Each structure stands twice: as C-alpha cells, then as structure tokens.
Amino acid sequence: MQELLLFDTPTRPDRDATPRSRRYYVWTVGCQMNISDSERLEAALQGVGYSPAARPEQASFIVLNSCSVRASAEERMFGKLGEIVGLKRAYPDTCVVLWGCMVGPDNRSIFERQLPMVDHFVSPSAVDAVVALAPNAVYTLDEPALPVRDQEHPPVSVHVPIQYGCNMSCSYCVIPQRRGRERSRPLEEIADEVRRIVARGAREIVLLGQIVDSWGHDLPGRPQLADLITAVHDTPGLLRLRFLTSHPAWMTDRLIETVARLPRCMPEVNLPIQSGSDTLLTTMRRGYSTARYRDLIVRIRAAIPHIALTTDVIVGHPGETVEDFAQTMALCAEIRFDKIHIAAFSARPGTIAAEQELDPILAVPEAEKQERRLAMEQLHEQIATERNAAHLGEIVEVLVESESRGKWRGRSPGNKLVFFAHPDDWAGRLARVRITQTSPWSLQGIVQRT
Numbered sequence: 001m002q003e004l005l006l007f008d009t010p011t012r013p014d015r016d017a018t019p020r021s022r023r024y025y026v027w028t029v030g031c032q033m034n035i036s037d038s039e040r041l042e043a044a045l046q047g048v049g050y051s052p053a054a055r056p057e058q059a060s061f062i063v064l065n066s067c068s069v070r071a072s073a074e075e076r077m078f079g080k081l082g083e084i085v086g087l088k089r090a091y092p093d094t095c096v097v098l099w100g101c102m103v104g105p106d107n108r109s110i111f112e113r114q115l116p117m118v119d120h121f122v123s124p125s126a127v128d129a130v131v132a133l134a135p136n137a138v139y140t141l142d143e144p145a146l147p148v149r150d151q152e153h154p155p156v157s158v159h160v161p162i163q164y165g166c167n168m169s170c171s172y173c174v175i176p177q178r179r180g181r182e183r184s185r186p187l188e189e190i191a192d193e194v195r196r197i198v199a200r201g202a203r204e205i206v207l208l209g210q211i212v213d214s215w216g217h218d219l220p221g222r223p224q225l226a227d228l229i230t231a232v233h234d235t236p237g238l239l240r241l242r243f244l245t246s247h248p249a250w251m252t253d254r255l256i257e258t259v260a261r262l263p264r265c266m267p268e269v270n271l272p273i274q275s276g277s278d279t280l281l282t283t284m285r286r287g288y289s290t291a292r293y294r295d296l297i298v299r300i301r302a303a304i305p306h307i308a309l310t311t312d313v314i315v316g317h318p319g320e321t322v323e324d325f326a327q328t329m330a331l332c333a334e335i336r337f338d339k340i341h342i343a344a345f346s347a348r349p350g351t352i353a354a355e356q357e358l359d360p361i362l363a364v365p366e367a368e369k370q371e372r373r374l375a376m377e378q379l380h381e382q383i384a385t386e387r388n389a390a391h392l393g394e395i396v397e398v399l400v401e402s403e404s405r406g407k408w409r410g411r412s413p414g415n416k417l418v419f420f421a422h423p424d425d426w427a428g429r430l431a432r433v434r435i436t437q438t439s440p441w442s443l444q445g446i447v448q449r450t
C-alpha cells in the first residue's frame with residue numbers, strides 16, 4: 001500500500017481568456033494513483049474545451065479527488081468541502097463532483113453526512129464518468145470523447161496507471177472496498193499511452209498499480225510486469241522508467257533480473273514491509289514472513305547492488321506489542337532503507353483492523369502510537385542522513401524536472417531529490433551533478449561539464 005503519503009495538487013494556473021463557464025478546478029488528496037487519475041482527468045477536460053483555474057471561485061466545474069487511506073485524509077476533504085459551501089452560495093451554477101476513494105459502495109459515512117454542496121459522487125479512477133458531468137464540454141465528431149493523454153505539455157515525469165483495484169485483504173486497508181478487484185490494462189493500450197505521452201515531451205514514466213508486480217495475471221496469456229517493462233523500455237524519447245508499488249509476495253526473480261538488465265529501468269524498488277514482526281504480519285494478512293522479505297532483499301541487492309530501497313511501515317496496528325514494534329525497528333535498522341513512509345495506524349471503517357481497534361486489549365493507545373511513530377521517524381532520519389552522506393563527492397545523473405527559486409530540481413536514478421543552480425534551461429534533460437552537500441531529504445550539487 002503506497003497510500004500512506006498525502007499530497008495536495010492544486011490545478012496549475014493559466015492566463016488565457018477562457019470564461020469561467022469553461023474553467024475547471026481539480027483538488028486532489030491521496031496517493032500517486034489519485035494524482036495520476038487527476039492528471040488524466042485534467043488532460044481529458046482540456047480535450048473537451050476546458051481550461052484550468054487557479055482558484056475554485058474562478059471555475060464552474062470543481063472536482064475534489066478524495067482519499068480514504070487515513071482518517072486525516074478524509075478530514076482534509078471535509079475541510080475542503082466546507083470551503084466550497086460559501087462558493088456554491090456565491091456561484092449557484094457551480095457543479096461540484098466528489099470523486100475518489102471516499103465514494104465507494106461500502107462507504108456509508110459519506111452518505112450519512114449531509115453534503116448539499118456536492119452535486120455528483122463518482123467512484124475512483126472513473127475519469128470518463130467525471131468528464132461526462134462537465135456541463136460545457138465540447139465534443140468534436142472526428143475526435144474520441146476521451147483522449148488517452150493528450151496534454152500538450154505533460155510534466156517531465158508522468159505516472160501511468162497500469163492496473164486498478166487490489167485482490168488482497170490487508171487488515172487495515174480500504175482500497176479493495178473502494179477500488180474493487182484487480183483489473184490490468186492491456187499491454188498495447190499502455191504502450192500506446194506511453195508513446196503518446198513521451199512524444200509530447202515526458203521523459204520519465206512511472207508505471208502505477210496497487211500491487212504493480214501482479215500486473216497481467218488477469219489478462220489473456222498472463223503477461224508479467226517484466227514483459228510490459230521490456231515492451232515500453234525502448235519507447236523513442238523515454239529516458240527513465242520506474243514502477244510503483246511492489247508487493248513482497250509478488251516480486252519475481254524475472255522482474256529483478258529485468259530491472260538489473262535494462263538501462264532505462266531505474267534502480268529503485270518500493271517494497272512495503274509494514275511490520276517487522278511475523279505475528280503482526282499474520283494479523284495484517286500480508287501474505288509473507290520477515291524471513292521471506294529478508295531473502296527477497298538479499299536477492300535484489302545481489303542483482304542490483306546500487307538499488308534504492310524504500311518501504312512503508314504502520315506503527316500501532318491493533319495487537320502490536322512493544323516487542324513487535326522493537327522487531328520492526330530492528331528490521332529497518334538492519335535493512336537500512338533509503339526511505340520509509342511511516343504511518344501511525346488509523347482505523348478505517350469496514351476493515352478488520354477497525355473491529356480489532358474496538359477491543360481495548362488489542363488497541364494501542366494514541367499516545368503510544370505517536371511515540372512509536374516518532375521513534376521510527378528518528379531512526380529513518382538517522383539512516384537517511386548516513387545513506388545520503390555516502391553520495392558526497394559522487395557524480396550522479398539527474399533528470400531535471402523543474403526550476404524553483406533559482407534552483408533546478410531533479411531526481412537521481414535512486415529517486416533522490418537533487419538541487420543545483422545553473423543559468424541554462426535544464427527542464428527535461430539529464431544533468432551530471434557532483435554532490436557537494438547532503439541532508440536526510442535531498443542532495444545539492446554542481447553541474448559537471450560533459
């Protein structure tokens with residue numbers, strides 16, 4: 001589950017003269033899948049004559065893309081909906097769509113709340129259903145109503161969903177209820193989308209799925225992620241390829257070998273461990289043991305010595321004892337991940353863990369959860385500081401994404417943020433950067449002459 005980070009993605013402003021009636025505003029909270037859904041929605045809305053608005057009051061069509069992974073994500077959305085109330089009063093013609101994981105067949109909480117400011121509810125990833133609600137969409141006869149991804153200027157790095165839903169039943173997770181069973185997109189459809197996005201200027205593609213390495217098992221011929229990576233790897237213009245999020249029970253030696261062999265496939269794997277205790281992994285229904293996880297790490301590091309490993313950890317899951325938590329700390333200290341996404345357990349209605357949380361013997365007190373989160377964050381910071389410091393003096397190849405406040409910002413092959421100052425335009429280009437300064441969260445450097 002990569003869904004432990006929260007992002008806001010306000011729509012980019014623009015300065016054209018499109019009237020308010022054909023302006024949209026998309027607000028997103030959640031994971032990379034939500035960000036990707038919103039990017040696809042924006043591209044589709046632009047394809048039917050809409051332009052982005054910088055602020056919600058400048059738009060007649062407002063889409064709020066929601067996330068249910070943590071209670072805090074839902075609370076943020078309710079806060080946003082509160083802001084929309086006044087806006088609807090001032091502009092009664094505004095059409096408001098609540099989209100994403102909060103709108104699912106089993107989410108009673110959303111329908112129990114009074115949300116008069118919302119005109120339509122649409123389930124996750126249903127881009128076409130949202131576009132169909134845009135009141136002033138303009139369709140031309142010779143164009144499909146929904147261009148796949150025809151943004152004129154896509155970002156340097158684009159997330160492409162290759163699979164929707166999840167077939168697992170992790171104790172704490174609402175994704176299977178909200179996004180349904182796994183559906184893989186056909187290889188040719190994905191390859192075609194990648195070609196089109198890269199032809200328009202993207203340089204990095206991130207293949208996205210809840211369990212991305214299970215892609216293809218539901219398609220005819222049961223192709224594997226390794227086949228898809230191989231198929232899109234040589235797309236003309238593509239510089240880098242990544243995939244997100246892996247599951248320890250699905251990662252194969254063939255996939256590891258493919259990442260090791262293909263030069264544009266970046267040495268980075270996000271492999272959520274969630275807990276370092278076997279007892280808790282069973283409670284969480286994760287489908288692997290710590291021994292299997294450790295063995296997988298050994299095989300990955302043997303095949304790709306410079307791999308960057310990231311993981312997700314939940315602390316304070318019901319039943320997590322002091323000893324279970326100590327085992328998670330020990331495992332993280334042993335593996336020394338480049339990055340750990342840490343979440344204190346928050347009960348999601350309808351999950352097994354939410355039931356367990358009601359049992360005072362199993363529930364971890366809130367203060368204890370926060371203490372464990374803090375301890376894990378300190379360990380993470382210490383490891384990240386040391387791992388990043390090891391890059392000091394190295395020359396790393398950086399794919400540059402954007403410029404902000406006089407510095408170019410890009411990513412190393414291991415997906416570390418790198419900043420450097422230079423007068424040239426580096427957007428979308430590879431720069432060789434000597435690292436002169438490191439911190440736990442980023443690297444700074446100087447461009448080298450080629």
Ligand code: SF4
Pocket residue numbers: 001002166167168169170173174175176210211247
């Ligand atoms: S059910 Fe498990 S594997 Fe599926 S999305 Fe949730 S955490 Fe990930």
